[in-house]
Amino acid sequence: MNVVLAKTDTGRAVSTSFALARERLPGSGKVAEQRQQAFEAFERAGLPHRRIEDWKYTDLRVLMREVLPLAAAPDTAALSRAEAALKLHAIEGTRRLVLVDGVFAPKLSDLGKSENGLSIRTLREVLEAGDGALQGELLASDNADPMIALNTAMATDGVVIEIASGTVLEQPLHVVHVASVGAPAAMFTRSLLRLGRDVSATLVESFVATEGTKAYQTYDSLIVSLGDNARLDHLRLVEDGLEAFNISSAAVTLGAHAQLNTFGMVSGASVSRYQPTIVFAGEGARVDTNGVNLIKGRQHADTTMFMDHAVPNCASREVFRAVIDNRAHSVFQGRIVVRPDAQKTDAKMMTRALLLSDEAEADNKPELEIFADDVTCGHGATTGALDESLLFYLRARGLPEKEAQALLIQAFVGEAIESITNDQLREHVIAAAQRWLEARG
Amino acid sequence: MALLEVKDLQVRVEDREILHSLSLTVNPGEVHAIMGPNGSGKSTLSHVIAGKPGYEVTGGQILFRGEDLLEMEPDERAAKGVFLAFQYPVEIPGVATMNFLRTALNAQRKARGESEYSTPDFLKKVREVAKSLNIPQDMLKRGVNVGFSGGEKKRNEILQMALFEPSLCILDEMDSGLDIDALRIAADGVNALRSPERAMVVITHYQRLLNYIVPDYVHVMAKGRVVKSGGKELALRLEESGYAQFEDAA
Ligand SMILES: Nc1ncnc2c1ncn2[C@@H]1O[C@H](COP(=O)(O)OP(=O)(O)O)[C@@H](O)[C@H]1O
Ligand SMILES: [Mg+2]
Numbered sequence: 001m002n003v004v005l006a007k008t009d010t011g012r013a014v015s016t017s018f019a020l021a022r023e024r025l026p027g028s029g030k031v032a033e034q035r036q037q038a039f040e041a042f043e044r045a046g047l048p049h050r051r052i053e054d055w056k057y058t059d060l061r062v063l064m065r066e067v068l069p070l071a072a073a074p075d076t077a078a079l080s081r082a083e084a085a086l087k088l089h090a091i092e093g094t095r096r097l098v099l100v101d102g103v104f105a106p107k108l109s110d111l112g113k114s115e116n117g118l119s120i121r122t123l124r125e126v127l128e129a130g131d132g133a134l135q136g137e138l139l140a141s142d143n144a145d146p147m148i149a150l151n152t153a154m155a156t157d158g159v160v161i162e163i164a165s166g167t168v169l170e171q172p173l174h175v176v177h178v179a180s181v182g183a184p185a186a187m188f189t190r191s192l193l194r195l196g197r198d199v200s201a202t203l204v205e206s207f208v209a210t211e212g213t214k215a216y217q218t219y220d221s222l223i224v225s226l227g228d229n230a231r232l233d234h235l236r237l238v239e240d241g242l243e244a245f246n247i248s249s250a251a252v253t254l255g256a257h258a259q260l261n262t263f264g265m266v267s268g269a270s271v272s273r274y275q276p277t278i279v280f281a282g283e284g285a286r287v288d289t290n291g292v293n294l295i296k297g298r299q300h301a302d303t304t305m306f307m308d309h310a311v312p313n314c315a316s317r318e319v320f321r322a323v324i325d326n327r328a329h330s331v332f333q334g335r336i337v338v339r340p341d342a343q344k345t346d347a348k349m350m351t352r353a354l355l356l357s358d359e360a361e362a363d364n365k366p367e368l369e370i371f372a373d374d375v376t377c378g379h380g381a382t383t384g385a386l387d388e389s390l391l392f393y394l395r396a397r398g399l400p401e402k403e404a405q406a407l408l409i410q411a412f413v414g415e416a417i418e419s420i421t422n423d424q425l426r427e428h429v430i431a432a433a434q435r436w437l438e439a440r441g
Numbered sequence: 442m443a444l445l446e447v448k449d450l451q452v453r454v455e456d457r458e459i460l461h462s463l464s465l466t467v468n469p470g471e472v473h474a475i476m477g478p479n480g481s482g483k484s485t486l487s488h489v490i491a492g493k494p495g496y497e498v499t500g501g502q503i504l505f506r507g508e509d510l511l512e513m514e515p516d517e518r519a520a521k522g523v524f525l526a527f528q529y530p531v532e533i534p535g536v537a538t539m540n541f542l543r544t545a546l547n548a549q550r551k552a553r554g555e556s557e558y559s560t561p562d563f564l565k566k567v568r569e570v571a572k573s574l575n576i577p578q579d580m581l582k583r584g585v586n587v588g589f590s591g592g593e594k595k596r597n598e599i600l601q602m603a604l605f606e607p608s609l610c611i612l613d614e615m616d617s618g619l620d621i622d623a624l625r626i627a628a629d630g631v632n633a634l635r636s637p638e639r640a641m642v643v644i645t646h647y648q649r650l651l652n653y654i655v656p657d658y659v660h661v662m663a664k665g666r667v668v669k670s671g672g673k674e675l676a677l678r679l680e681e682s683g684y685a686q687f688e689d690a691a
Contacts, residue, residue, distance in 0.1 A: 388494065393531045396491050397541075397601065398519035398549035407544065411535025411584075 015043065018153060021070040025156060027127035027135065034139040038152035041143035048146055057331040057363045058302040060147075063271045064245055068217050070154065071101040071185035078180040081210035083108055085178055089208045089239065091428050094174035101180055102156045102187030102218070117167030117199075123158035123190055134160070138192055138223065145275075147247050151221045155190035158220075161203075165196030165227060172202035172233075172422065179209040179216045179244065186217040197227040197255070202422060203234050207268065209241035216241070220248040226258035228282055234262040235425055237432060240269035242297065249275040254314075256282025260289075263420050265429060266301045267294040267436045273302040280314040280342070287316045290416040291332070294436045296325035296356075304333040307347060311339075312372075315346040321416055322353045323409055324360035325440065334379070335367040342372050349379040354386065354412050356405070406437045442507055444469050444640045445490070445609055451500035452482075452489055459485045461665045462501065467609070470637040474651055474676060475644045477662035478684045483644045484528055486662075487613045491525040492518050505609070519545075520552035524607035526598035528614040528644075533585035538597070541585050542567060546604060570603045574630050591618030592627075599630040610634065611642045616650040628653030648680040663687045 018039050025035065047064065048055035074082065082100045086108060090096065097120065098108040104122040114120065127135055138160070141152035159175055177189065195201055207218060218240065226232055240246050246269040254260060266272055278287055293301045307316045322330035334349045353362035366379040386408050394404035413433055420426040445467040452460040460482050467473055477483055489496050490503060492515035503510040510518060533541070547557045558566075571581060574596050586594050595615055602610055612631065616624055631654055635641070643654055651659075651673065659675040660667045661684070668687045669675065 387531075389531050390533050392493050392515065393527070393533070394541075394545070395515040396493075396519055396525055396527075397545040398516050398552065398605070399545055400516045400548065400552075401514070403544070403548060404516075407536055407541070408533070411533065414535050 017067065017069050021154060024070065024073075025154065026124040027139075030132065031127050031135055031139060034136075034141065035153045038139075038141050038143050038149040041149040042146045042153060045146035045149075054304065054333070057329075057333070057365075058271070058273050058300065060247075063300060064217070067150065068184050068186040070156070071181045071187045071216070073103050074100040074105065074180055078182070079105060079108065081213075082178040082180045085180070085208055085210040086176065089176060089206050091172070091174055091204065091424060093424055094172040094204060096174045096176060097159050098176045098178060099157060099159070099189055100178045101185070102189050104157045104159065115167070115169060115171065117164035118169060119162045119164075121160045123155060123160055126160045138190065145249070147219070147273075148221060148249050151188055151190060151219045151249070154186075154188035154219070155221065156188050158189040158191035160192045162194045163196060163199045163201055166198050167196070167201075169199070169201040172204055172425065174204040174206065177205070177207045177218060177220065179213050179218060179241065181213060181216050184215040186219065188219045190221045190223070192223045193225075193232075195226045195230040195232055197229055199227060199230040201232055202425070203232065204425060205236045207238045207240045207246055209244060213241055214243045217245040217247070220246070222248070222250040224250065224252040226252070226254045226260060228255040229257045230255065231259040232261070233421065234260065235420065235429070236262070236264040236274070237429070238264075238266040238268050238272055238274075239432060240272070242268065242270055242299070244269045246272040246274075248273070250277070252276060252278045253281050254279070254285040254287065257284040258282065259285065260287045261419065261421070262287070262289040263416065263429070264290070264303070265292045265294065265432065266303075267432060269299070269301070271300045273304065275304045275306070277306040277308065278316070279308040280311050283311050283313045285314045288419065289316075289318050290419045291318075291320040292413050292416050292433075293322040293324070293330045294413070294433060295322070295328040295330060296440065297328060298326070299328040300331075301328075302331035302333070304331075305335070307334070307336045309336065309338040309342040309345045309347060312341060312343045312345065314342070316348070318349040319416060320349075320351045321413055322351075322362055323356065323413060324353060324362055325356040327357070327359045327361075329361040329363070331363045333365040333367070336369070336377060336379075338370045338372050338375050338377065340371040343374045345372060345375040345377065347375070347377045351381045352412075353381075353383040354409065355383065356386070402441060406440070409437060443467065443504070444506060445642075446504040447486075447490075447501070448504070449501035450486075450489070450498065450503065452485060453497040453499050454485070454495065458499070459665050460489070463665065463667055465660065465667060467640045467642060469608070469640055471658065472635065472641045472643065472654065472656045474656035474659045474673075475642060475662055476646070476648070476659060476676060476679060478688065479646065481662040482665040483662055484613055487525050487611045487642075487644060490611060491515060491523060516548065517552065519605070519607075520549045522608035524602055524605060524610050526595070526602060526610065526612045526615055528617065530586050530594040530598055532587045532589075534587050536585050538581045538583060538585050539567070542581075542601065542604060545601075549605060567604065570600055573633070574600055574603070575626050576600055592620070592623040595619060595627055596623070596630070599627050603630060603634060608639050609642070610639065611644065613644045614646060615643070616645055616647065624650065625653060648676040651676045661687050
């Protein structure tokens with residue numbers, strides 16, 4: 001079967017899966033070669049485990065154990081289940097692009113007349129008939145990371161979005177990953193977003209499941225480039241089913257004076273890991289990233305972020321908040337590298353964990369590697385329970401315990417949510433956080 | 442029936458007894474003042490009545506309209522009509538005052554089986570009360586007590602008292618940190634709430650406040666006990682001769 005416990009088993013099991021899947025994977029020639037190499041890299045390493053430094057808190061051999069077989073392309077029933085799920089997760093006023101079980105679903109997507117300068121294709125299209133350079137970029141892969149390698153090998157579909165220089169895209173793009181599989185299966189997606197110079201755009205990503213869809217694995221990889229002076233607002237919402245696995249990565253490159261404002265919230269998935277790498281390639285760029293974990297039960301949510309200050313005069317802000325209930329486990333690993341040339345770098349990182357139970361766990365690993373001398377860098381971390389005196393004040397005013405806690409939790413995550421400038425998107429996130437609080441009882 | 446009956450109350454904090462056999466009876470419509478030096482246990486008494494965690498009641502009881510108050514959660518006590526205006530109101534960043542007031546008021550109403558206030562009714566009521574207490578509207582948009590001066594925090598407590606309409610108001614050192622004008626405004630706010638159904642327990646260190654909120658009864662606390670009770674003239678005597686005489690008695 002697909003058990004990936006030891007290397008030898010890993011090899012055999014996933015080999016079979018890869019061999020079986022191969023004919024469904026788009027692309028041939030060079031693309032197929034890149035896949036083969038990536039696959040071999042994964043095969044050699046197997047699932048990452050705690051003895052690998054980057055994965056010490058998130059041992060996939062223990063937590064996940066196996067890579068499930070590739071999900072079948074969605075049938076009519078799966079698509080109509082997905083359509084129902086979209087009702088809850090749709091955001092009014094956005095251009096929706098939907099992937100169901102890892103396959104682009106044109107009927108559920110909004111492909112109506114594009115604004116000028118906006119081009120949307122699917123990964124399948126581009127890998128089967130696109131130009132070689134773009135294909136190469138799409139499958140470029142850091143095979144040192146087995147999970148990225150696996151995604152490269154297996155990526156079935158995704159969206160390839162290009163926005164021409166000078167375009168101000170009014171309508172946010174909403175890429176929705178819907179899991180609708182009937183039986184346990186894995187879906188592999190890869191998407192690309194390219195912003196030319198002076199572009200302004202908003203991307204929302206949602207990971208959701210249809211009702212009744214339980215054990216599944218979603219593996220996603222996103223490649224983003226911002227041209228000079230471009231601005232991207234990026235929202236990422238993980239609302240997967242509570243038995244699901246979500247293992248994702250992102251590779252972001254910023255041109256000169258580009259601005260990236262990201263907000264991520266994880267409330268779903270049994271185990272999730274998100275590993276964004278952000279590279280400053282042009283001077284004067286700025287990144288603001290806000291992360292929120294809202295987790296409970298035995299959920300495990302890991303964000304491992306790499307901020308690469310490769311050039312001078314750039315600023316980065318990372319604020320990561322976790323609300324952890326029951327026996328859930330939140331992990332934030334933030335690595336900041338300031339390369340020798342990157343003078344006047346201003347990089348700050350802050351993590352704050354709110355533990356709602358004695359068994360809740362928060363791990364926080366900041367790593368600053370600074371090779372330039374004229375920089376401002378710093379990090380800080382706080383971990384604690386809700387403030388008893390504030391709770392008592394609220395309760396003395398008539399709020400039952402859970403409601404008093406909810407108000408303080410809202411205040412804790414509210415600061416991060418305030419960073420979302422678009423009113424509609426902010427309301428959407430507030431509603432998602434509200435659902436989580438209400439589900440706590 | 443008495444509104445509040447504290448009978449032989451003994452309270453410990455971290456293995457140290459702070460209140461020793463304290464008794465106090467308050468009837469509807471009455472205003473009681475509790476005076477006493479710092480550290481005599483006044484705040485402790487108010488906290489135990491409101492249900493603050495961290496205190497161990499080792500003896501005695503507290504009845505509220507004949508019901509055992511010590512069995513109730515703090516929010517149940519609030520819904521039944523117990524209100525404590527804190528000596529040190531906390532700041533709650535990120536919780537807008539308006540949202541807090543509405544959530545709290547509706548939680549109390551819900552617990553009593555009453556319908557929730559409609560938004561316009563609620564806003565109207567808050568605005569009226571705020572105006573009478575000289576609380577500017579923009580203060581209500583800020584986080585609860587965040588960036589408020591000492592006086593503003595105290596006025597915010599009175600605002601809540603007026604909004605929640607409790608039957609027992611305990612005011613813990615309402616006068617501390619207030620200048621004379623602020624004190625007058627706050628005291629007017631309190632006096633406006635005096636009624637035959639509502640009782641007040643006014644805790645203070647100084648008799649000055651009692652010129653503005655005139656009590657029916659005065660109790661002197663020292664070292665965890667009520668050592669003397671009397672009418673309002675007792676406060677004046679204290680002003681002249683100080684607490685020392687009572688501390689010796691305790
Ligand atoms: N949380 C606490 N832990 C330890 N001692 C306390 C605590 N709260 C009050 N006390 C002690 O109890 C006594 C009474 O305090 P308090 O009730 O605040 O007096 P008052 O309000 O009359 O000034 C004081 O000796 C004080 O030090
Ligand atoms: Mg006191």
